Amino acid sequence: MPVVEELIRAEQDGTISFGNYTLGQKAKKSDFEYEGDIYKVKTFYEITKLERNDMFVYESVPGTVAEHFKVSDEGVEFLVEGAKDAQITVQLEDDTDYEVYVDGAAVGSMKTNMSGKLSVSVELEEGTAVTVKAVKRV
Template sequence: MPVIEELICIEQDGTISFGNYKLGQKAKKSDFEYQGDIYKVKTYNEITKLERNDMFVYESVPGTAAEHFKVTNAGVEFSVEGSQDAQITVQLEEDTDYEVYVNNVAAGNMKTNMSGKLSVSVELEEGVAVQVRAVKRI
């Protein structure tokens, strides 16, 4: 999976991809319209952050590239690549249980906090995409 050269883009399947963990200096792209919302991405080798309408959506430390990022009522899913292991935080429903999968292997049940943030550590190796999925438990 390559880094996202234009920092954020819409894929043919209607999802978005964003981030470039190979940048040595901070880069950002603002005012990116997607499904009626305005997105902003900030990214470089130390952090990648995505906001929708000035609200938190995604953050990774260190920086990553996320592809086919899709949020639904059931949860979130995306592929992620980076040069080293990363801590990824995503915005979901507050105070809700999610089953988290990494490369289709259950990583456990996690509950979002009162602000709806869910954090997961992902082992990454440059050039190898890892699939992450968090599904709301019913």
Template sequence: MPVIEELIRTEQDGTISFGNYKLSTKSKLQDFEHDGDLYKVKTFYEITKLERNGMFVYESVPGTAVEHFTVSNNGVEFSVEGDKDAQLTIQLEDDTEYEVFVDDAAVGSMMTNMSGKLSVSVELNEEEPVSVKVVRR
């Protein structure tokens, strides 16, 4: 999975892809329109962050490349790649229990905090995307 050279893009299947962990300096793109929402992405080797309509959606430390990011009423699903293991923080429903899957393996049930954030650690190797699926229980 290559990095996203344009920082964020819409895929043919209606999902979005974003992030470039190979950048040495912070880059950002704002006012990217997708399905009536405005997205802003900030990305480089230290962090990748996505906002929708000014609200937090996704963050990884260090930076990552995310493909086919899709949000539904039941959760979120995407593929992520990076050159180092990463801590992902995802915005979901407040105080809700979710089942987390990494490469189709259940890694456990987790509760979001009062602000709806859920954090997941993923082991990453460059050029080897990892699928992440978070489903409401």
């Protein structure tokens, strides 16, 4: 999975892709308009961060590339790649239970905190994309 050279882009399937963990210095792209929202991405080898309308959406430490990132009422799903294992935090509904899957395997049920953040550690290897999915439990 290649890095996103333009830092953020819209995909034909209605998702977005963003991030470039190969950069040695911070790079950012602001004012990326998609489906009526304004996105900003900051990325390099240490961190990748995405905001929508000046609100937190995604963060990874160290930096990653996220492809086909889609948030819905049911949760979030995306492909992620990085040079090494990463801690990924995504914004979801406050105080809600989610079932989390990494590459199709259930890694457990997690509850978002009062601010709606859910964090998951993902084992990554450069050149290999991993699917991350969090589905709201009913």
